[in-house]
Amino acid sequence: MERVVLGHDGSPAAEAALEWAAERARSRRTEIEVVLVTNMFLSDRQEADRILDGAARRWHALVPDAPADVTRLDGLMPAALTDAARGADLLVLGVHPGFRTRTMLTGWVPLRVAARSRIPTALVPTGWSATDDPVTVGVDDDDSSSAALLFAAAAASARRVPLRVVHSWLMRTSGSRGTAEPGRSPRDVAAAHERVLEAAVARVRELHPDVAVVTELVRDNPTSALTRVADRSSDVVIGTHGRGVVAGAFLGSIGLDLIGTLHRPICVVPHTRPPV
Known part of the structure; x- marks a missing residue:
């Protein structure tokens, strides 16, 4: 229970x-x-x-x-x-x-x-209403969203709706900080991030084979990527590093950007949450 x-x-x-x-x-x-x-x-x-x-x-x-x-x-x-x-x-x-x-x-x-x-x-x-739209989860290329992924998959399974897995990426430019490595082509970087999505889908299908999974690989920042699909989602699920509000403001926390701006429920799942 x-x-x-x-x-x-x-x-x-x-x-x-x-x-x-x-x-x-x-x-x-x-x-x-x-x-x-x-x-x-x-x-x-x-x-x-x-x-x-x-x-x-x-x-x-x-x-x-x-x-x-x-x-x-x-x-x-x-x-x-x-x-x-x-x-x-x-x-x-x-x-x-x-x-x-x-x-x-x-x-x-x-x-x-x-x-x-x-x-x-x-x-x-306020103004929330129930829908049969997919549960949307944003996945990162580290382990900070692994618990969020499982939480979202369990929610989709219980409600018998699809799961939408969204992953976004940006090319590193000179002097910027990002996940791409210097000297790699856009095609190579996109392929690496496609593998992030494939790994997430494989994890969901292992634990929740009944869930229909759709994926979206977006060349954009995570906040924009999730905002665009929020209105087509029943819930939006994100992970967190658990760094707190003040630290998150300096680190550009996705949660800080989304909470209070979306008109769909947001579920914030700490990455320290053990898998269930």
């Missing part, structure tokens, strides 16, 4: 996250814990309990057979939520598309949670 922790604050984004988790629960046995983090000095506990009760009733209306617990925690975000999710299989919370234009206090919370979490974290935007 999959154990899911859902961060909930009664907002429209939180409701979207609950509906996404309920849709996922229809294709697998799930138990959910709905967590509301409050400030012990400033919170209205009666209002918090009202929000949690409403979330529990909504969950049972959507998936009556899936058990649900509710928890109100006094603490600070994101530590309280990520600590509560230790040992869970998935952490879910909502996000407002375009939140970067909002205050730094509220806007950075989803990024901070995703950066801190040591389990897969789904960030679900």
Whole structure:
């Protein structure tokens, strides 16, 4: 049984996250814990309990057979939520598309949670709706996306939708840093990256032979490549090096570029996650 922790604050984004988790629960046995983090000095506990009760009733209306617990925690975000999710299989919370234009206090919370979490974290935007489009996963040419690949393949298998595996590459130019080696032709570099895709597909077919796999090799940066296919995806899955929000900003983290801009759910899977 999959154990899911859902961060909930009664907002429209939180409701979207609950509906996404309920849709996922229809294709697998799930138990959910709905967590509301409050400030012990400033919170209205009666209002918090009202929000949690409403979330529990909504969950049972959507998936009556899936058990649900509710928890109100006094603490600070994101530590309280990520600590509560230790040992869970998935952490879910909502996000407002375009939140970067909002205050730094509220806007950075989803990024901070995703950066801190040591389990897969789904960030679900308001306006989300279920589709039968493929699950899309971006794969890198190192091992940082291996856990993300398996997570995405398992999701596609459970929902009986295709898996789209996207890999992007750019030629190294003079003085730039990249994966291509000096002196190699574009054809040789493209062939090397084609082998990255072939290895990813072979891994999926080994563990999930029932999943239909489509691939896209794109000569572009990863953010642009994933953005272009996002609207044709049910979910977008990415890996992370787990370097945190501040470090990621300097390293050009794909997650920093995508979270809060796409209108499809994004699942961030740490590369330290053991295969399942």
